[in-house]
Amino acid sequence: MLLLEDVRKSYAEPDGSRLDILDVPRLAVDRGEQVVLRGRSGGGKTTLLNCIAGLTTVDSGRIEINGRDLVGLPEATRDRFRAQHIGFVFQTFNLLPAFTALENVLLGMTFTKQKADPQRAATLLEQVGLNHRLTHKPSSLSVGEQQRVAVARALVNRPVLLLADEPTANIDPAHQQQVVDLLRESCQQEEVALLLVTHTPEVADQFERVEELEAINRVSKSSGVVA
Numbered sequence: 419m420l421l422l423e424d425v426r427k428s429y430a431e432p433d434g435s436r437l438d439i440l441d442v443p444r445l446a447v448d449r450g451e452q453v454v455l456r457g458r459s460g461g462g463k464t465t466l467l468n469c470i471a472g473l474t475t476v477d478s479g480r481i482e483i484n485g486r487d488l489v490g491l492p493e494a495t496r497d498r499f500r501a502q503h504i505g506f507v508f509q510t511f512n513l514l515p516a517f518t519a520l521e522n523v524l525l526g527m528t529f530t531k532q533k534a535d536p537q538r539a540a541t542l543l544e545q546v547g548l549n550h551r552l553t554h555k556p557s558s559l560s561v562g563e564q565q566r567v568a569v570a571r572a573l574v575n576r577p578v579l580l581l582a583d584e585p586t587a588n589i590d591p592a593h594q595q596q597v598v599d600l601l602r603e604s605c606q607q608e609e610v611a612l613l614l615v616t617h618t619p620e621v622a623d624q625f626e627r628v629e630e631l632e633a634i635n636r637v638s639k640s641s642g643v644v645a
């Protein structure tokens with residue numbers, strides 16, 4: 419379902435040299451599979467998720483989702499593909515403050531061809547235990563509730579892949595487990611593959627498959643110019 423081959427990514431440094439961040443020979447994730455991605459701070463985990471989501475471009479390689487290679491597609495096509503096939507849960511939730519929980523989830527449908535489906539959005543909010551909070555704005559929701567809205571938004575378009583970047587980092591330990599359970603159960607129910615970045619050992623230990631970025635990534639720091 420997700421296949422990365424020879425993915426390389428570097429950033430330009432202020433002095434004009436390149437900082438190599440990723441060099442991933444291969445990473446494959448099956449439909450419905452749940453995988454944790456771990457690694458040292460600054461090792462490139464967020465960069466890797468952003469590359470997979472098409473939020474940032476790679477220097478070279480293949481990133482296939484459902485058989486479609488995203489590398490080299492124009493930005494607008496990547497944006498459309500992401501909206502239709504990929505869900506993203508961020509560490510900072512990224513909810514829009516002026517909109518209610520229901521509207522935030524519905525907004526996730528804005529960039530797809532399908533018609534906004536308030537029933538689907540409400541059902542997801544109910545599944546994440548927020549049926550009594552549909553019309554609340556993020557400022558009147560607890561941090562854990564905000565993250566649950568973000569999970570519902572990420573799933574609303576029935577993605578094949580959900581990327582979660584430290585989704586429990588800003589949540590108190592008591593609610594961390596709820597969010598992990600929610601992500602795992604929701605992905606299982608809808609056969610969505612989950613790639614989750616976490617620094618928390620208690621979270622990582624719950625997954626059968628844990629990938630260390632260092633192990634899949636031949637990181638090299640150089641000032642060589644990348645074409």
Ligand SMILES: Nc1ncnc2c1ncn2[C@@H]1O[C@H](COP(=O)(O)OP(=O)(O)OP(=O)(O)O)[C@@H](O)[C@H]1O
Pocket residue numbers: 429430439457458459460461462463464465466
């Ligand atoms: N837009 C950018 N331009 C230049 N360098 C960047 C950019 N974004 C990230 N970096 C650098 O790339 C490296 C990898 O960053 P990234 O955020 O992917 O790491 P991470 O593994 O997610 O880290 P953490 O666990 O601390 O969140 C870091 O050294 C970071 O400073």
